Amino acid sequence: MEEVKFELNRGQDKCYHPNPEDSGLLDIARTLRDIPPAHYILKVDSFSFLVQLLEKAGRKRYESDVFEASGHKWKLCLYPNGDQERGGKGHISLYLTITNTEALPLGWEVNVSFKFLVFDQTRDKYLTIRDINEKPRRYHAMKTEWGFSKLLPLPGFNDPTNGYLVGDKCVFGAEVFVIKYSGAGELLPQPKYLAGQVHTWNISNFSRLTSSVPASSFTLGDCKWRLELYPKGYPVDEHNDLAIGIRLADTTSTVRATYKLTIKNQAHGEDATVTALVSCFSGTSSFWWLWRNPQNLGPATDLSKGFLVRDTLVVKFEITHIFAVKRFA
Template sequence: MALFSVDSKEAVVSRTIRDEPPTHFELRIKSFSLLLESSLERYDSGNFEAGGYKWKLCLYPKGNKDVNGEEGHISLYLEILETDSLSPGWEVHALFRFFVLDQRRDKYLTLQDANGKARRFRASKTQSGFDRLISLNEFNDPTNGYVVKDTCVFGAEVFVQKESVAGKGECLLITAGPVSCNHTWKIKKFSELVGESHFSEVFTASGHKWRVNVWPKGNAEEKGKNLSLFLELNDSTTLPPGRGVYVEAQLRVVDQVNGKHMERKLQKWFNNSTNVWGWGSFLFLDSLRDQSEGFLVKDVCIIEAHLLIIGAIEKQGQKSE
């Protein structure tokens, strides 16, 4: 016969007795009284495997104060581990049971959701369990046999019922450190450049090819007013559909005299439809030509591209297992 108790507003706990030990994991704690007296609020067990996934138990011997703010109960949770390798939007539905050994009768108090419904684990909620698994008064009562010679035993069984990837999503992977690449473009005889637009040499950063595009006299409505400067993903046509590259970068025109460089930062996704980003009004032409400002020295202009962070994004289709 099953007994029921209220764990929280969302869960009713079914309590049954059985002879068989837990199938997947058992946690034995010695000197339980010292654990209660210590400042340790939470204990994480070692890892164990069930249903093709790695798990651990998270035990709050004096109760999880962050959840219900009440002492007097033991809180116990199941947490899924090693989820980095799972697809974006992953969900694992698992039915689990917790156990407390009655050492005097050699039987297990078994606790689980009364409705038998599986709990859902996902990236935003990797942990689930019971805020009030059992009261400390009941647990420490010697007639119940849960604590004998200051030793107690907890256990867990986990049965995965369903695995899925919900809808469509994206996978973002940062593939470089905080400084990915520095590229310097030294343009000689700048005032003699022929043509409206000029490109730097192609350079490679994080496996992709890039180049800087300068318009010495400005492009579009900025023509005759500002120098225009852009960063271009040179191999964007090789990206598969739905794939993009994220960049945080600085473009800079170097002040060769005073060290007061003109620079701007960009944060942008580059893909096969948007492969260029920058500023039409990067630097006033009057400032560029003013010798005292140091942007043009002996008819040499120095442009730097500083790629700070590079990541890749790949859209994931719907998947269900």
């Protein structure tokens, strides 16, 4: 759905679908859309009768029935002749009030992002009015009502060519979204430098290996790890080269780490090394490839060039920095 954005000119009585360049009530954003209100609709079949009824009763506003949205109970408060005490003279004023607050815990607070809608009966669209950038409003015991004292100027609202009041009928609506804090988060602490902590894996009878080989778990940086070697390459790969991966054995932890893998050249001293940037090991998605396509990574492609001695391959895994992510409630 494409939304047409515009703002209402201050003091302009006739233009209710102005151009986007128009300046105006800078804290209010207005858009047009096709979709009706998601949470509540207030239909008035005789707006003039409602005005007369309120005047006879000495009241300034009409309060809707209570409705439920986003886990709380609300009502709409409509001022047909404007809320003059809050600067709404000559306008339609509309507010969203939280109700049933006695059922809420002591010190309650509800953060809400809401929208008001007015049906344009001529264009079959809804004018949506909201705080610019959808700024959330904080409801609490001392502030149970938020809204707009200048929702729409009365001259334009009463003009049937604008579509809001046609045949004395009008429709208002509301959408209410409570911003709930889940109570969960994570702390990424200062990285821990692991100086000289290296795990060496001597893989014997290398030429006889045909399938994957997992190493025994080992501990580096207070975490348990396990290397996995595929002597003929990973099965789904087109090439048949050596592949090595690392897995976090404790899948309940979340760890970010920088590390280095070295395949030792036992004959000539020219080791093949791969250094990885920060990788995240979390839950079941705790496997990362260290070495998978050797023809692009160095001299270890040909294991006969000093890497394989007495049919033994020597792999060293070193973690340089580790971030043990801590979760909190």
